[in-house]
Amino acid sequence: MKEPFKIIASGEGGQGVLSIAKIIAYAAWQQGFHTIYVPYFSTEKRGGVSVAFAQIWDKPIPFPKFHKADLWVALSQRAVDRIYDYLHDDTVTIVNSFLVKDVTRIKKWKPYEIDATTIAKEQLGKPRTFNMVIMGAMLKFVPGLSQEGFAKALEKTFKDKYERDASLRELNEQAFNIGHDLVK
Amino acid sequence: MPESKPKRATKPEDFELALPKCARLSSKPHSFCQGCGHPEVLKALGFAIDELGIQDRVAFGVDIGCSLLSWDYFNMDSVETHHGRTIPTMVGFHHANPEGVAVAYVGDGGAYAIGSGHLLNAAIRNENITVIVVNNAVYAMTGGQEAPTTLPGRKVATAPCGADEYYIKAPEIIRNVNPTAFVARGITSVQAPLRTIMKEALTHQMEGKGFAFVEVLSQCPLNWKTLDKPEKTFEVLEKELAQAYPVKRY
Amino acid sequence: MSEKKFIMGNEVMGRAARAAGAKALYGYPITPSSEILHFWSGEACGEQGRKEGLVFRQAEDETGAGFMLIGGVLAGARSFTATAGPGHVLMQDAFSMAEAMRIPVVAFITQRGGPSTSTVIYSQSEVNLTCFGGNGNGFRVVYSPSNLQELFDYGIKIFNTAWKYRFPTFLLADGYLAKMMGEVEVYDPAEKGIKMVPTEAYMLEKDRKRPLSEVVPTPEIDIREDGGRQYECLRNCLNLEEETYAVNMEIKEAFDKAAPEIVEHEDYGPQDAKTLVVAHGLVSSAVRAAVDALAEGQDKIRLFRPITLRPFPEEALRQAARGAERIIIAESAVNQLARFVKESLYGHCDTALEEYFRPSMGILPKEIIDLVTKA
Structure with a gap:
């Protein structure tokens, strides 16, 4: 890898975009990569656009922020409108099409439009799993990250939740696989 | 036969009998103004400390303002802090050394104006310290400015047309936010009960019962402009002040 | 005990203080430093923390936290705080007292945007404040770490610098460092041959190794004997210009003497x-x-x-x-x-x-x- 692989996850505060980036960074670290994650947080805990930066490399990463992402995910319309500046010519873009209705601004990047919200609600019966659908799709594009390794990271991250409710593990797996299979 | 006038004490050894054992004789005569109430408050505190036998256990924090002049009043480990900041300093001390008896000695400006947030919150958290506030209804050290305790209409340096209508009744407030604290108001002119209050406050803290708060009504002849009229000083103290600020346990 | 972890900068700083054997954190929440408080309060109410008597106190404001910190140090506890931006401005009240009286307070600063409330994210605009805040001459030690590992390494070191030289000592980090996550090796300083400098109470010390008068500027300390015991009175309100000059020059001399041992690049x-x-x-x-x-x-x-x-x-x-x-x-x-x-x-x-x-x-x-x- 000549450069770190750079990921941006963006959306509304409280949607869990920070967790998405954090989990992917953690999973990569578990698989032996150097990773850095930093949230680009605003003054309020809630109500602002929320952005997270993650980088994965086989060498130590010099700086937590960057200007252009290789993989870019937007979970809200405001995120598309405000964070599109972080795209380079070949950035892979993914949006949750249930929340992002207008992709004109990023049309030339041919975004993957995934209705993760509807999938989570109707196929899985648990709206919060939409993030897992998105992560499944994202993982297709992160170099060097195996699905098994990712599953292990999830085990550690959700240890407490899985202990309380074991059915959540299966649900997450299902959601992940749906997202993973949606992108070709 | 003319009454024999009591000999005026000038040398440290002259004070030996009149002062508590924990007082530092070499720093006497004290440096407060003539007729000031502070030495009376400190004496009451000192005798209480003597009676409890805790001279070696007290960490004595003093505020800025006239209270700072008490920094070497006692033979006790003492520290002068910043204006209004003695209460948090002693709170921090107490948590790091719960065996010590942390005492904060503060004026009404330090406790009720600049340090009011500290006082109120230390009371709300029921911090296990003793706070002694000397209320002379004026900023004395800085030249007689208006305090939150200055009585309505009183003409002072920063209120030449008369002080504001309202004033703070701190023990009442402390009781309001902390139902279990030791809260009392004393007065310099009646020493024996003041000493008892001090002892009770320190005991409350030493038994680990939490916040102990004593306000003492005190005189400032200099800023009250009653230096040459001691009767007037005590009239203001016992009539005007004590009427606005009832001397009692809360 | 050395272990590689994937953790956030604020947790790194909290763990550094823990590894350094710190006893007390006095603080007030402010972004981006709050997780240091979260970490420490968690430690303090955990079983091990309770056994060790760890102290966590959330003050009414940063001024209060700063003076509580001073109280903790006066009692001889290895104590610290964490703050940022406008809260850091308030804390300078206490830091200037610490500077005057050679009280070894330790503070983790996570710089945020400035001036005023500004953003909570990042800046390097608290350099002046950290180095020269207060009404003194900047006799403090300020370390500026550049990555997560250094947050840990210097997070331990600041306690030793503070207690060895008795100057207020700061770890000047920033919001990115505080909030980013990455790999950090956490360890027990003893494993690396790092000895922790012992602490000493300024008040109510029963077993004093060296007279406090060797540390606190002479006009600010008064020591008297009574009944075979020494009593220390510390003051910072001085009567004369000459006394104040003496305080400044004593602090300056001590700082100049320590500087070659402390300075790093x-x-x-x-x-x-x-x-x-x-x-x-x-x-x-x-x-x-x-x-x-x-x-x-x-x-x-x-x-x-x-x-x-x-x-x-x-x-x-x-x-x-x-x-x-x-x-x-x-x-x-x-x-x-x-x-x-x-x-x-x-x-x-x-x-x-x-x-x-x-x-x-x-x-x-x-x-x-x-x-x-x-x-």
């Missing part, structure tokens, strides 16, 4: 590079990356990074500047690091100083590369 990159870039903290990490990227070409650069901002590595900078044809100062603030550089190089260097000031903005490796190659 990093000199990174080819010594024959014609361009010298001066940066500190996280920005120096960006410069380090630029040094590596340019190492093979014609535009080689060299990084000079003060690790301690107070005392500042003046002599080392003068040497590094010798022979440099370009000197660039890069900082996420206006003239805060640069002021030190100018002061150090004044009369020692003819090269013009180029300023790259990006107040409250991150500086990326590419910006440094562009600065060097496109000029």
Whole structure:
């Protein structure tokens, strides 16, 4: 890898975009990569656009922020409108099409439009799993990250939740696989 | 036969009998103004400390303002802090050394104006310290400015047309936010009960019962402009002040 | 016990304090430093923390937290606080008392945007405040870490510097460092041969190893014997100009004496590079990356990074500047690091100083590369 692989996850505060980036960074670290994650947080805990930066490399990463992402995910319309500046010519873009209705601004990047919200609600019966659908799709594009390794990271991250409710593990797996299979 | 006038004490050894054992004789005569109430408050505190036998256990924090002049009043480990900041300093001390008896000695400006947030919150958290506030209804050290305790209409340096209508009744407030604290108001002119209050406050803290708060009504002849009229000083103290600020346990 | 963890900068600092054997944290929540408080309060109410008597106190404001911290140190506890931005402004009240009375307070600062409330994210604009806040002359020690590992390493070291030399000591981090997550090796300092400097109570000390009068400036301490026991009275309100002068000169003398032992810097990159870039903290990490990227070409650069901002590595900078044809100062603030550089190089260097000031903005490796190659 000549450069770190750079990921941006963006959306509304409280949607869990920070967790998405954090989990992917953690999973990569578990698989032996150097990773850095930093949230680009605003003054309020809630109500602002929320952005997270993650980088994965086989060498130590010099700086937590960057200007252009290789993989870019937007979970809200405001995120598309405000964070599109972080795209380079070949950035892979993914949006949750249930929340992002207008992709004109990023049309030339041919975004993957995934209705993760509807999938989570109707196929899985648990709206919060939409993030897992998105992560499944994202993982297709992160170099060097195996699905098994990712599953292990999830085990550690959700240890407490899985202990309380074991059915959540299966649900997450299902959601992940749906997202993973949606992108070709 | 003319009454024999009591000999005026000038040398440290002259004070030996009149002062508590924990007082530092070499720093006497004290440096407060003539007729000031502070030495009376400190004496009451000192005798209480003597009676409890805790001279070696007290960490004595003093505020800025006239209270700072008490920094070497006692033979006790003492520290002068910043204006209004003695209460948090002693709170921090107490948590790091719960065996010590942390005492904060503060004026009404330090406790009720600049340090009011500290006082109120230390009371709300029921911090296990003793706070002694000397209320002379004026900023004395800085030249007689208006305090939150200055009585309505009183003409002072920063209120030449008369002080504001309202004033703070701190023990009442402390009781309001902390139902279990030791809260009392004393007065310099009646020493024996003041000493008892001090002892009770320190005991409350030493038994680990939490916040102990004593306000003492005190005189400032200099800023009250009653230096040459001691009767007037005590009239203001016992009539005007004590009427606005009832001397009692809360 | 050494272990690699994937954790957030704030947790790194909390763990560093824990590894250093700190006993008390007095603080007030403020972004981006709050998770230090979260970590410590969790430790303090855990089983082990309760057994060890760990103290956590959330004050009513940063002024209160700063003075509680002083109280904790006076009682001899290895104590610290964490703050940022406007809260840091308030805490300078206490830090100036600590500076006057040689009280070894320790503070983790996570710089946020400034001035005023501003953003909670990042800046390097609390350099002036950390080094020179208060109404004194800046006799403090300030470390500027550049990555997560250094947050841990220097997070331990500041306690030793504070207690060995008895100056207020700061770890000047920033919001990115505080909030980012990455790999950090956490360890017990003893494993690395690091001995913790013992603490000593300023008040109610029963077993004093050296007289406090060797530390606290003489006009501020009064020690008397009574009944075979010594009583210490500490004051900071002085009567005379001469006393105040004496206090200042005693502190200055102690600081000047300690400075050569404390001062630290990093000199990174080819010594024959014609361009010298001066940066500190996280920005120096960006410069380090630029040094590596340019190492093979014609535009080689060299990084000079003060690790301690107070005392500042003046002599080392003068040497590094010798022979440099370009000197660039890069900082996420206006003239805060640069002021030190100018002061150090004044009369020692003819090269013009180029300023790259990006107040409250991150500086990326590419910006440094562009600065060097496109000029």
